[in-house]
Amino acid sequence: MQQQALSIVNDDLNLKREIQLLSSTGIRNGLSRERISTWLKQFAKGPEYSLALFILRHLIYRTTGQIESALAQALRKMALTIAQNETDRERLHWREILQGAANLKVYFGPPAHEHTRPGKSGELITRMLKQEFKINGAQISYPDSVTTLQEHERYLLVDDGVFTGDQLEGMLQQGLSALTRNPGKVGIVVAIAHEFAISRFQKSFPDIPIFFGEKMTAEDSFSSQASTWINENRWPHEISPVDVYQSIVSAKGNFKEKQPLGFGSLGLMVAYEHGVPDDSLQLLWDESETWKPLFDR
Numbered sequence: 651m652q653q654q655a656l657s658i659v660n661d662d663l664n665l666k667r668e669i670q671l672l673s674s675t676g677i678r679n680g681l682s683r684e685r686i687s688t689w690l691k692q693f694a695k696g697p698e699y700s701l702a703l704f705i706l707r708h709l710i711y712r713t714t715g716q717i718e719s720a721l722a723q724a725l726r727k728m729a730l731t732i733a734q735n736e737t738d739r740e741r742l743h744w745r746e747i748l749q750g751a752a753n754l755k756v757y758f759g760p761p762a763h764e765h766t767r768p769g770k771s772g773e774l775i776t777r778m779l780k781q782e783f784k785i786n787g788a789q790i791s792y793p794d795s796v797t798t799l800q801e802h803e804r805y806l807l808v809d810d811g812v813f814t815g816d817q818l819e820g821m822l823q824q825g826l827s828a829l830t831r832n833p834g835k836v837g838i839v840v841a842i843a844h845e846f847a848i849s850r851f852q853k854s855f856p857d858i859p860i861f862f863g864e865k866m867t868a869e870d871s872f873s874s875q876a877s878t879w880i881n882e883n884r885w886p887h888e889i890s891p892v893d894v895y896q897s898i899v900s901a902k903g904n905f906k907e908k909q910p911l912g913f914g915s916l917g918l919m920v921a922y923e924h925g926v927p928d929d930s931l932q933l934l935w936d937e938s939e940t941w942k943p944l945f946d947r
Contacts, residue, residue: 681921689942690702692942700887709934710870710919710921711920711921712842712922714922714924717922720841722863724841725861727861731837733752733754738752755802755804757791758779760792760807761809762793775810796828796829798831806837808840809841810840810924811841811844812840812843812844812847813842813846813918814844814846815846819851819854819855830855839862842864842866842920844916844918845865846914847860848862848865870919872931873892874917876891895933899933902941903932903941904941907936912929919931921934935947
């Protein structure tokens with residue numbers, strides 16, 4: 651028993667060192683040690699604390715710079731796809747194509763209605779297009795302002811990520827049907843896309859492709875990672891990580907909405923320097939009288 655307890659302590663210490671290394675090297679720039687410490691204090695010593703450390707260790711955290719890099723990859727793929735001939739694709743930089751050098755007029759917009767202010771992600775991506783990517787003449791247009799696109803016009807919905815695709819699909823179906831009536835002229839460009847959303851849009855909107863810089867799969871989910879931890883003998887407790895997690899949500903979370911594995915139950919462990927999607931684990935982003943999240947929404 652004493653040997654097992656010592657093993658658990660050593661495992662936790664090793665995880666702590668890995669987490670501290672990730673923070674000190676800038677990989678998790680913007681996620682302070684103070685914030686991490688405050689979040690960790692809510693977990694009891696034992697299985698709960700081990701679980702918290704495992705989540706922190708395998709958290710997919712993307713800084714603003716990483717989002718910019720992934721979005722640039724997605725924009726490049728999109729630009730080379732919409733260029734009308736091989737000559738344009740070979741002689742022009744992707745930024746030039748987006749600026750109209752390939753005889754195209756490209757409109758960009760956040761996944762929001764004209765009278766609804768986009769969230770942090772919409773504002774961030776819009777600023778990136780203008781300032782970081784320096785796409786001169788990039789015209790930001792809300793999707794509900796689109797009617798009919800001419801032969802030389804293209805419209806791109808741009809965001810940091812799409813995971814379940816539920817909100818975006820709802821927008822396309824309910825109030826933005828004009829986008830679906832312009833086959834081959836509309837696309838979705840995101841830094842990160844989950845395979846669930848990609849498959850969903852391929853079925854629902856086969857004429858609206860998704861361009862992404864980074865792809866996530868079911869293997870990135872909490873349940874998949876939990877199975878890996880157990881199978882590789884990295885989980886030092888008899889009770890499973892999933893059961894520990896569910897018990898914490900029930901006993902300590904006391905959240906208004908029951909979304910323990912996040913919206914759509916994808917069970918993601920993903921966050922950005924500028925925020926966190928509600929597709930991630932509820933303990934990472936939701937707040938109650940008895941729980942403080944690791945990230946603000």
